Amino acid sequence: MERLISKALWLATLALPLAAGAQGKVTDDAVRIGVLTDMTGYYSDLAGPGSVLAVQMAVDDFGGKVLGKPVEVISADHQNKADIASNTARKWFDESKVDVIVDMVSSSTAGAVMPVAAEKKRITLLSGPATTAFTGEKCTPYNIHYTYNNWALANGTGREVVAQGGKTWFFVTADYVFGKSLEEDTSSVVKSAGGKVLGSARHPSPGTTDFSSYLLQAQASGAQIIGMANAGADTVNTIKQAKEFGVTPKQSLAGLLVFISDVNALGLANAKGLYLTTAFYWDLDDATRTWAKKFQSHPDNKKKAMPTMVQAGLYSAVTHYLNAVKAVGTDDADAVIARMKATPVNDFFAKNGVIGPDGLHRHDMFLARVKAPEESKYPWDYYTIVKRIPAAEAFPSVEMQKCPLVKK
Amino acid sequence: MAQALFGQLLIGLINGSFYALLSLGLAIIFGLLNIVNFAHGALYMVGAFAAWIALDVLGIGYWPALLLAPAVTFLLGVVIERTMLRRLYQLDNLYGLLLTFGLTLILEGTFHHRYGNSGNSYPVPEALAGGSNLGFMFLPRYRAWVVVVSLAVCFASWWVIERTRLGSYLRAGTENPKLLQAFGVNVPLMFTLTYGFGVALAGFAGVMAAPIYQVTPSMGSNLVIVVFAVVVIGGMGSILGSIVTGVGLGLLEGLTKYFYPPAASTVVFVAMAAVLLVRPAGLFGRER
Numbered sequence: 128m129e130r131l132i133s134k135a136l137w138l139a140t141l142a143l144p145l146a147a148g149a150q151g152k153v154t155d156d157a158v159r160i161g162v163l164t165d166m167t168g169y170y171s172d173l174a175g176p177g178s179v180l181a182v183q184m185a186v187d188d189f190g191g192k193v194l195g196k197p198v199e200v201i202s203a204d205h206q207n208k209a210d211i212a213s214n215t216a217r218k219w220f221d222e223s224k225v226d227v228i229v230d231m232v233s234s235s236t237a238g239a240v241m242p243v244a245a246e247k248k249r250i251t252l253l254s255g256p257a258t259t260a261f262t263g264e265k266c267t268p269y270n271i272h273y274t275y276n277n278w279a280l281a282n283g284t285g286r287e288v289v290a291q292g293g294k295t296w297f298f299v300t301a302d303y304v305f306g307k308s309l310e311e312d313t314s315s316v317v318k319s320a321g322g323k324v325l326g327s328a329r330h331p332s333p334g335t336t337d338f339s340s341y342l343l344q345a346q347a348s349g350a351q352i353i354g355m356a357n358a359g360a361d362t363v364n365t366i367k368q369a370k371e372f373g374v375t376p377k378q379s380l381a382g383l384l385v386f387i388s389d390v391n392a393l394g395l396a397n398a399k400g401l402y403l404t405t406a407f408y409w410d411l412d413d414a415t416r417t418w419a420k421k422f423q424s425h426p427d428n429k430k431k432a433m434p435t436m437v438q439a440g441l442y443s444a445v446t447h448y449l450n451a452v453k454a455v456g457t458d459d460a461d462a463v464i465a466r467m468k469a470t471p472v473n474d475f476f477a478k479n480g481v482i483g484p485d486g487l488h489r490h491d492m493f494l495a496r497v498k499a500p501e502e503s504k505y506p507w508d509y510y511t512i513v514k515r516i517p518a519a520e521a522f523p524s525v526e527m528q529k530c531p532l533v534k535k
Numbered sequence: 536m537a538q539a540l541f542g543q544l545l546i547g548l549i550n551g552s553f554y555a556l557l558s559l560g561l562a563i564i565f566g567l568l569n570i571v572n573f574a575h576g577a578l579y580m581v582g583a584f585a586a587w588i589a590l591d592v593l594g595i596g597y598w599p600a601l602l603l604a605p606a607v608t609f610l611l612g613v614v615i616e617r618t619m620l621r622r623l624y625q626l627d628n629l630y631g632l633l634l635t636f637g638l639t640l641i642l643e644g645t646f647h648h649r650y651g652n653s654g655n656s657y658p659v660p661e662a663l664a665g666g667s668n669l670g671f672m673f674l675p676r677y678r679a680w681v682v683v684v685s686l687a688v689c690f691a692s693w694w695v696i697e698r699t700r701l702g703s704y705l706r707a708g709t710e711n712p713k714l715l716q717a718f719g720v721n722v723p724l725m726f727t728l729t730y731g732f733g734v735a736l737a738g739f740a741g742v743m744a745a746p747i748y749q750v751t752p753s754m755g756s757n758l759v760i761v762v763f764a765v766v767v768i769g770g771m772g773s774i775l776g777s778i779v780t781g782v783g784l785g786l787l788e789g790l791t792k793y794f795y796p797p798a799a800s801t802v803v804f805v806a807m808a809a810v811l812l813v814r815p816a817g818l819f820g821r822e823r
Contacts (some may be wrong), residue, residue, distance in 0.1 A: 163591075167644075172653040268538075333798045334757050336748045337550060340792045343542045343672060360653065363749050367656065371747065373673040375664060392749065415718035430651055 139461060148202055152471045153196040153458045154223040155262045160186070160445060162253070163215060164230040166204035169333045169359045173386040174232035174255045180427050181438040182229060185445035193452050201225065205236045213243050220247045222354060226251060226458050229441055234305040234440040241267050252448065254440040257384060258308050259523070262487035266530035269460055271467060273488045274440030275406045278523045279500065280383050282403030283494050285316035288352055288381050295349035296381075298327035299341050299365055301357035303509065306332065309383050310356040317354075325350045338365045339372060348375050350522045358384045363393050364472035370397060386435045389510050390497055396507075399499040406474055406492055407436040408510050414475035415492070416441070434508045443476035444488075485530035492521035543674035543789040549678045552685035552695060552698035553740060557758065558765040559689050560736035563696070564774030566709050567729045570620060570631035575762065576755025577642040578608045580733045582741025583750045584646060587657050598659035600742050608738025609731040616678015616730040621723075622724065639756070648753035654751030681743050689778045696774055705729065709772070764807045780812020 162182050164174045177444050179202045185197045201223065205212040212231065219225035220243070228244060231237035232255025244251045245267035253261060254274040262272045282364050300306040306329070314324045327349045328341040342365070345353045353374065355365050362385055369375045387401040409419030422434045422442075432443075451466040472480035472490065480490035495510035503509065525533055555755075557579060564572045585607040586600035595603065615638065623630045638814045666675035696702035707715045708725055716722045748754055765784055769776030784803050791802040798805075810818060 164772070167647055169652060171647075172651045175652075184732070328796065336548075336754060336757050338542055339546045339549070339678075340789070343539065343546065346673075347539050347542075360751060361652065367749065368747070371659065371666075371677065372677045373668075373675070380563050392655060394656045396658075397656055432651075506643060 142287055149289070151201075151454075152456070154226075157196050157224075158193055158198045158449070158458050159219075159223060159225045159227075160198065160200050160448075161216075161219045161223070161225040161228045162200065162202040162230050162441075163205050163212060163219075163228050163236065164202065165207050165232050166202070168207050169303055169361075170232045170255070171206070171432075172392075172432070173359060174437045175305070175435040176265065177428070177432065177434065178230045178232070178255070178441050180425060181422065181434065181442040182426070182445050184422065184425065185442045189449045191388050192454060193449050194458075197508060197525055198449065199414070205231070205233075205455070207233045207236060207403060209235045209239035212240040214241040214434055216243045220244070220249055224359070226250065226460070229445060230255050230437070232256060232437060232512045234261075234308075234411075235303070237261060238265065238304070241265070241270050242418055245269050250448070250460050250464055252441075252444045253268040254444055255261075255437045256380055257305055259312060259528075260308070261525075262485040263528040263530055266485050266528070268486075268532055269464055270486045271444070271482055271488060272486055274436055275404075275492065276487065277458040279310045279382075279406075279492055279521050280296055280404050281312035283492050283521065284353070284381050284383055285322075286320050287312045287494050287514065288379075289320040289322040293352040293379060293381070294322045295350040296322060296324045296352045296354050296355045296488070297345045297348040298356050299334035299338065299345060300327050300329045301361055302329040303332060305358070306356045310354070313356065313383055330361070331495060332361055333359075335361065336364055341365075342369055342372055342374050346378065352379050352381050354381045354383055355385075356383050359386070359389065363389050366401070367397055375399075386437070387433055387507070387509060390436050391432065391507070393498045395498060395500040395503055395509065396535055398497045401497040402513075403495055403497070404492055404508070404516075405436050405473045406490070407434070407439040408495060408512060409433045409439075410508065410510070411493070411496070411512065412475075415439075418475045439476050443474050444471065446474065447472050467512060479526060480531070483525045483528075485525055485528045486534045487525075487528060489522040492516045492519050538671040540793050543793040544786060545669075545672060545674065545789075545793075547789020549682055549785070550788060551681045551782035552689075553744065553758075553764050553781075554785055555689050555778045555781030556685045556740045556743070557737060557762045558769065558781045559692055559774065560733040560740075561762060561766045562734035562769065562772055562777040563736075563775055564730055565766065566774070567705060567744055568624070568631075568726055569628050570623070570730075571628055571637040571643075572641070572730075572733065574615070574638040575635075575734065576754070576757075576759030578611065578737040579741040579744070579753035579765070580646065580750075580752060581611065581642060581749075582608050582738030583657070583754060584650070584741075584746040586742040586745045587655050587750045590657065591655070595770065597742070597746070598645050601739070604742045605735040605738040608741070612731040613727055613736035615734075616727045620730065621726075624726075628634040636663070637818040643752045650752065652751060652753065654749040654754070657745035657750055659746040662683065665759025672775065681747070685740075685743065686782075688736070689781075690735070693774050693778060699754040699792065724805055745766070758819055760805055764803045768807050768810045768815070770817025770818055773817065773819040776817060 190480040227250040232254040237256035251270045257277045259276045259278040300310045320487045333388045382403040455462040468482045477490035494514040582604040587594040587603040604620045608694040769780035
C-alpha cells in the first residue's frame, strides 16, 4: 500500500508541472497571500494589523480578482519567534495552499521562512526585516527584499552624519541578528567615510526598558554621535532617556531604523532634530498623500495612524506581484518571480524601482530630519526631507551582495 | 574608570528603588493573603496609563496623578479581591497565581487593543526637569526624586506594618487569621484593603515610571519577573526583606553592568538560585 501511494505521489509530481504548463492558470482556484507579521508585540504598530490592511487594500484596489480567480488574504501572528514563523509557513504552504508570504518583520522570522518557501517553490516578499544577507549570502531564488535593508539604512544615515562633521561614533545595539548586522554595516560606512567607531554597548532585546547604563557608557566614550542600532520601543526609550540624562544635545543621536510610528509615540519635542533614513514618507508628493490618506481614513485602521514604510512597501509589493501574475497568466512561482524581476516598479512608493537577480528591490531612499514642534503645521507633519538618495547609491550593487545564485 | 563605576552604581540604586517599591506590594499581598499576585506588573502598567490618560484626556498633571493613579488601581484591586481572589483563599496558591496571570493577559490585551504597542510619552513634570552634574555623572532631577520618594514610601509602609497597631493586626492576620477574627477584627475587610493597598503601590510605581519609560501595555511584564526574583530572594512575604533586596539587587545589577555587561540581565536570577540553595526561605524569610 505504502509503495502504491509513494508511486502515485511520484507520478503526481511528474504530472504537476505538465498540468500547470498546459493550463497556465491559477492553482487551487485562488491566489492566496499570507501576511505573516507581529500582530501584538514590539513591532505590531509599525507592521502588524496595518500590514494586513495595506495588503487587503492592494487586493481590493486590484479588483479582488486576478485571471478570473479570487485573491484571498490570510494573516497570522509570528510573535517574533522563528519556530512559530516557519511552522506557520509550512502549514500555509501545505494545507492552506498559500502562494506568497509577505511582511515577516523581525529578521529571525524571515530567516526561518525563506528556506521553507524556497524548498516549496513559493514566493516571499519581505517588508520589515532588515538583514542585508537576505539578498546576499542567504539569498533564495523566490525571495524579494522589498522595502529597505540594513545596508541602505546604515548608508543613508551614516554617510550623511559623517559628512556633516559627526566623525566619532558609539553604538547602542540590540543584541540579536538585526542589531549586530546594522551596527556592522554602519561601522563600515562610518569608517569608509573617514569617521571612527569608539565602541558599542549591547542590550538584550526585546525586554530592556532602562537604557541609562548603556547611555552612560556612550556618554563616557565622548563620541560625537550615538548610533542607535535598534528599533521600535527600544529606540523610543533610548531617545527619551538620552534627553533625560543630558546626553543630548551635547552628543547627537543617529536613528538607524526609525519609523513614523516611533516618532509619533515619542512626540516631536523628544524626537526633534533626529536624522533618519526612510523608504517612504506620506507627505512626499501628491501620490503618496493620496494613498496615505486613504490608508489613514480606512475603517479598518482603528488608530487612524499614517502608514509606516513597511506598510506602504507591502501595498506596492503586493500590487507588483498581482500585476506579474496577470501578465504571465499563471501563479507559477518561477514565472511570476521572473516577471517581477524583469519589470520596473513605478507607483507612489517607488520610481523606476528595479528588482535585481539577487532579489533586492533597489529604489530611491530618503534622508529625513524630524521637525521641531513649532515647525509642524498639521497632524503627522513630522519630517523634513533633506535628501533623495538615488537607488544606485542607496542600495548595495549586485556584485557587492555576493548572492550565490547570481552567476558571475 | 571609577567615574563609570559610580555612575552604574547610582543607576543601580535608582532601579533598585523601583524594584523595592514594586516588590514591597507583592510581599505585603503574599504575606497576608498568601496570593502570588502575578497581576502586579499589569497594575503597574494601569497606573502609568491612568496618569497618561488623566493628562491627555482630562488635562490633569503629574502631581494630582500621584494620588489619582494609585486610587484607580486601589479600586481595581478591591474589585478583583471582592469578586475573584476571595474565592481562592482555601485553595492551593497556584490557583491565585493562575487567576492573576489571566488577569494580566486580559489587562495587557485590552490596553494593547486600544493603544497599540508603541505607547505614549509622558513628559517629566516641569519642577523636576533638568538635573545636576555630580562630576562622575549627570543626575536627572527626576531620577533623584524617584529614589527619595520610593525609599520614603517603602520605609513608611514598613513603619506602619511593624510599628503601629494597625500593622500589628496585619501581622497577626499573617500568623493566624482565624484567631484574629475571634478577637473581633474584620479580617475579610482587612484582606480586601491589604490587596488594594498592595496594588495601589504598584499603581504609584507606575506614575513614578511614566516620565522615564514609554507608557506601553507591556511595560509591566518586563519588570515583574525581576520583581518576583526580588521577593523570593528577600524571603516571600518579608517586608523589610523585599525593600533591602530590591535596592541590593539594583546595585548588584549596576556592578555587573560595569564589570561584565552581558551578565547584567541574568545576574538577578543567578543570585536567586544561589540564595535558594543556601537559605531556601530567602534572606529575611522564616522557615514555616
